[in-house]
Amino acid sequence: MLLDGLELARRRTGAVGLGSVQPAPFADAAEVVGWFGGLQSQDYHPAKWAIAQRLGPGVTDADLDRAFDDGAILRTHVLRPTWHFVTPADLCWLLELTAPRVHALNGYAYRQGELDGPLLRRTTDLIAHAVAGGNHLTRTEIAALLAHHGITAKGFRLGYILIHAELERVICSGPLRGKQHTYALIEERVPQAASMEREAALAEIVRRFFTSHGPATAKDLSWWSSLTRDDIATGLSLAGDALESTDVDGVTYWSAPGNAPAPPPSPSVRLLQAYDEYIVGYRQSKHLLDLGGLVAAAPDKLALPNGVIVVDTQVAGRWKRTVRADAVVLEAALFRPFDAAETAALQGAADELGAFLGARAVVSATLL
Structure with missing residues (x-):
């Protein structure tokens, strides 16, 4: 199939849940987030709007706060050194696959904050003990806890202490307390978190990305997931018939097979x-x-x-x-x-x- 740039873009809007006619393709917030695997939520309130746009009319900001409080969608650092919404079903296997790469990307920040391995393990243990039993804590409360134990944890340094604990699969988002975010133990928030063998996880993340973002390139996926090109090549070989490719101007684009959804009337x-x-x-x-x-x-x-x-x-x-x-x-x-x-x-x-x-x-x- 010969495609030009505009056709690639049109197919892509369908894949990301923005290009189809009503009814909306997703039933609830968890379906939207699960479709992508991870949906960037660096800014919590606009990220809720991104979910709502894929759910159609009638969804409110308060509805998505409830889904978040109930744990239908969670928020943590995964894929890249930033926050993402993920579903409970995807949380642990995504962290197992991508956390080592994110730790590596965070290496300079850890060193700048004088956060070595023993200190990070200690802070993670302290935080885990403090939030156990449903005792969900805010950033400010965790900072005070660490200060009580003689550990300076403010601003940039506190942020990377918390990121480390998230990447180690110890904590993730808890419910909102008013307008403040809290942290919870993963084992309590997601008591039956699923793991996945590495090759299966590579096949799944490759399939999930190109299905939800395609047509897209291997370099796009490398940026999105922080995975190496070798890992992506392995995932592509394992994905098999779940994906198809097309070359446009010497660049290979991957996507799910089949026709793109019918676009909404123009202008949209x-x-x-x-x-x-x-x-x-x-x-x-x-x-x-x-x-x-x-x-x-x-x-x-x-x-x-x-x-x-x-x-x-x-x-x-x-x-x-x-x-x-x-x-x-x-x-x-x-x-x-x-x-x-x-x-x-x-x-x-x-x-x-x-x-x-x-x-x-x-x-x-x-x-x-």
Whole structure:
């Protein structure tokens, strides 16, 4: 099959759960997160919005807080040195597979924080004992606990102490306490966590990535998972008929076999958070989001922090939100003029965000 860049991008939007017509392809938050294996949640609140966009109308911010509190989705450091949402079923085998690579990537930070092996093992043991029995603790409480034992744990240093304990499969997210996040023992939060033999895990992560992100390249997967190219090659050989490949301009793209989902009517406007998998899940083939070069031509000083405006498959602007008592105000900075249909679709996307947050949406758009 001969594909061009736009067709690759169209197939990709379907794979990441953004390109199909209603009904939504996923039943609940756990299905969304499980589809990807790990969904980047560096910023908790926008990451919930990424899940909601794949669940269709009616899902609220509070609904996803409940799913998180109930442990249907968890949050921890895995795949890369950042937070991801994962499901209880995937938590341990993903950590077993990728934690050694993430530890290696964290090596410089451990050294900068004077966090050697014995100290990290001690802090992990102290934290595990403290949160046992459902005694979920916040970062501030864990810092105080470590200080009580003569261990300085603030800011950057505390962060890497906690990351180490997560990667060692000791702690993960607990339920929210008001607006504060807590930590819980993995063995209590996921009492029957599944392991997987290494080769089976490699086959599964390769299949999961290319099914949920494809068409994508082996270099994209290497970025996303922190795995070596040799590990990915092994996974591809083990995945067999679960994946198919196509070459475009000398680059091999992998995806699940079969036809892409039917796209929604054009124009389809999405307000994606900055770390949405459609944006951040790629390295080598990220250019497929911007085939017209609009991002490269945009003034960097106006790169708004909350997210990216995508029209059909292509980046067309940036946006940020401000939540007020009576409305959520969406500031849209457009990389090109929008026609009437695109402007209406932008307002529709803002209304979806407003419904998710339980507020009226007001759009303020400017052309860069």
